[in-house]
Amino acid sequence: xxxxAELTDVTKAYGDKVVVDSVNLQIREGEIxxxxxxxxxxxxxxxxxxxxxxxxxSGEVKFQGKAVNFNNTEKERLQSTLVFQKTIVFGTSVYNxxxxxxxxxxxxxxxxxxxxxxxxxxVKLEGFEKRNARKLSGxxxxxxxxxxxxxxxxxxxxxxxxxxxxxPKNAGIIEEVIETVNRxxxxxxxxxxxxxxxxxxxxxxxxLMDEGKITEIGEPAEVFGKLSKNxxxxxxxxxxxxxTGKATSSGTSKVDVGNGVQIEITxxxxxxxxxxxxPQDIIxxxxxxxxxxxxxxxGKITEIxxxxxxxxxxxxxxKTFTVQITKQSxxxxxxxxxxxxxxxxxxxxxxxx
Amino acid sequence: MxxxxxxxxxxxxxxxxxxxxxxxxxSRSLFFSGTAIILAILWGTPIAxxxxxxxxxxxxxxxxxxxTLIGLPTVVLGLILFLIFSRGxxxxxxxxxxxxxxxxxxxxxxVTPILVSIGVSAIESVDPEIxxxxxxxxxxxxxxxxxxxxxxxxxxxxxxLASFNRAIGELGVVLMVGGNxxxxxxxxVVMTTAIARYVQISEFGRAIALGILLVLIxxxxxxxxxxxxxxYYIVELAKPPFARFKRRRENKQ
Numbered sequence: 001x002x003x004x005a006e007l008t009d010v011t012k013a014y015g016d017k018v019v020v021d022s023v024n025l026q027i028r029e030g031e032i033x034x035x036x037x038x039x040x041x042x043x044x045x046x047x048x049x050x051x052x053x054x055x056x057x058s059g060e061v062k063f064q065g066k067a068v069n070f071n072n073t074e075k076e077r078l079q080s081t082l083v084f085q086k087t088i089v090f091g092t093s094v095y096n097x098x099x100x101x102x103x104x105x106x107x108x109x110x111x112x113x114x115x116x117x118x119x120x121x122x123v124k125l126e127g128f129e130k131r132n133a134r135k136l137s138g139x140x141x142x143x144x145x146x147x148x149x150x151x152x153x154x155x156x157x158x159x160x161x162x163x164x165x166x167x168p169k170n171a172g173i174i175e176e177v178i179e180t181v182n183r184x185x186x187x188x189x190x191x192x193x194x195x196x197x198x199x200x201x202x203x204x205x206x207x208l209m210d211e212g213k214i215t216e217i218g219e220p221a222e223v224f225g226k227l228s229k230n231x232x233x234x235x236x237x238x239x240x241x242x243x244t245g246k247a248t249s250s251g252t253s254k255v256d257v258g259n260g261v262q263i264e265i266t267x268x269x270x271x272x273x274x275x276x277x278x279p280q281d282i283i284x285x286x287x288x289x290x291x292x293x294x295x296x297x298x299g300k301i302t303e304i305x306x307x308x309x310x311x312x313x314x315x316x317x318x319k320t321f322t323v324q325i326t327k328q329s330x331x332x333x334x335x336x337x338x339x340x341x342x343x344x345x346x347x348x349x350x351x352x353x
Numbered sequence: 354m355x356x357x358x359x360x361x362x363x364x365x366x367x368x369x370x371x372x373x374x375x376x377x378x379x380s381r382s383l384f385f386s387g388t389a390i391i392l393a394i395l396w397g398t399p400i401a402x403x404x405x406x407x408x409x410x411x412x413x414x415x416x417x418x419x420x421t422l423i424g425l426p427t428v429v430l431g432l433i434l435f436l437i438f439s440r441g442x443x444x445x446x447x448x449x450x451x452x453x454x455x456x457x458x459x460x461x462x463x464v465t466p467i468l469v470s471i472g473v474s475a476i477e478s479v480d481p482e483i484x485x486x487x488x489x490x491x492x493x494x495x496x497x498x499x500x501x502x503x504x505x506x507x508x509x510x511x512x513x514l515a516s517f518n519r520a521i522g523e524l525g526v527v528l529m530v531g532g533n534x535x536x537x538x539x540x541x542v543v544m545t546t547a548i549a550r551y552v553q554i555s556e557f558g559r560a561i562a563l564g565i566l567l568v569l570i571x572x573x574x575x576x577x578x579x580x581x582x583x584x585y586y587i588v589e590l591a592k593p594p595f596a597r598f599k600r601r602r603e604n605k606q
Binding site: 101 | 480482483487488489490492493503
């Protein structure tokens with residue numbers, strides 16, 4: 001299979017801080033490749049180099065078989081586009097935002113109008129042409145950003161944490177778009193994510209990144225298989241834990257992930273086990289809830305972040321869990337930092353990696 | 354002594370009867386200052402872009418230099434320009450002293466610091482990622498710079514406006530290099546200098562008429578811009594500090 005882009009021994013350093021450390025990576029035509037790793041592992045920098053807006057300190061980047069001269073990347077930039085993690089739109093209408101790249105490519109007005117309409121349909125923002133992009137919600141703005149990139153129909157589409165700060169509805173729409181574009185337009189996609197769940201579902205291949213290096217690369221099943229053996233360093237990914245599993249008499253297992261936290265899972269697991277709990281599957285309450293759920297922990301809220309219609313909380317129960325609740329619940333429950341709360345989730349919501 | 358009521362009535366009469374003497378001075382003022390602003394925009398905008406978008410040695414000093422010049426007394430600038438344009442001065446051969454050309458160039462130089470300083474801060478307040486964004490969408494470096502400039506357009510318009518207001522309401526430079534000449538081929542009387550002269554010769558009615566018209570012009574131009582931007586203009590101006598405040602609040606949470 002032909003490689004759309006290829007990094008050979010690519011290193012990027014800012015001063016003496018190395019953020020990408022002699023990376024070798026081939027991006028195959030038509031694939032979805034996910035770069036999975038904690039914040040600061042070098043994912044964004046690799047994407048910026050593939051978008052040709054950041055030049056490597058050393059090493060070679062090839063694009064469509066040719067070595068890229070980073071002194072002049074104008075031609076390559078027409079064929080590769082990046083959607084930033086931080087959503088950013090031009091302070092003008094949605095139409096002007098999406099048509100921007102087409103105008104640069106001197107596409108005729110009729111085609112422009114047609115293509116913008118198509119892109120807006122794809123991201124489910126039909127009829128939004130005349131709206132002021134800055135006045136849309138965060139999720140809608142991110143969808144505009146995706147449409148603005150899609151409309152260019154580039155060889156390579158780069159997405160930096162495309163759903164990191166979105167509620168499930170917006171995230172779902174974007175994941176659907178990624179799949180559709182890849183399937184129908186055969187667009188090659190490289191996306192950075194630290195969302196385990198997304199990494200398991202969407203990509204054909206995963207590259208695990210840690211401290212500027214690619215530690216594993218392969219198909220999701222294969223990588224996750226290896227992951228469970230060599231995982232301690234991956235704890236930085238939200239709600240991913242490793243520990244020792246022990247079968248219980250009732251046919252389930254308990255995984256001791258340290259600090260007195262034992263998580264019950266439905267599978268029988270002995271020895272080192274890596275698990276992941278989707279933040280949306282965790283119920284948050286102020287008092288212990290009597291329920292069938294097997295996992296109940298008491299802890300304190302250590303961090304609160306606003307995400308559109310959602311609130312992301314970090315709860316320390318000995319180990320830190322990320323929990324997602326709606327803004328309305330957040331207000332109704334009158335939660336604040338250091339408040340004592342309970343988190344509850346079913347053994348069957350725990351995914352063994 | 355001025356008879357305030359009587360003179361004001363006379364002023365209103367001059368305005369409403371469309372007195373040719375008064376309106377000739379008004380249109381000359383508009384023409385001089387308008388031309389001066391266009392000149393200043395032509396050289397001021399690239400300077401502002403250069404300072405805001407490029408990293409170079411002495412950038413802070415250059416910014417401070419333009420900021421300081423805003424406060425330069427116009428009479429002092431007038432004096433400097435007078436010396437430059439006067440017969441023995443470096444630009445004496447051009448014979449510009451006491452001509453409309455001298456006024457236009459004088460005003461353009463006078464407003465350049467305002468244009469540059471406000472322009473620089475407007476461009477610098479644009480999200481630095483806009484440049485990268487434009488480039489990822491296929492823009493060349495100069496196209497990306499234009500994209501940044503478009504984002505700063507409210508601030509740029511404000512700087513043009515402030516410059517025009519300063520130019521048309523300015524007295525010192527015009528007086529020094531224009532000479533306040535009425536009649537003949539080189540008429541250099543503008544609204545401000547005319548007001549000063551009419552007061553000296555006790556023609557208070559005409560002075561008041563020009564004063565009213567000067568304020569009206571400033572008001573109208575500001576209004577047009579506000580309306581043209583559909584009211585977004587003021588909202589946008591208020592935005593950066595608010596946005597910062599909001600962000601800080603979010604971080605605290």
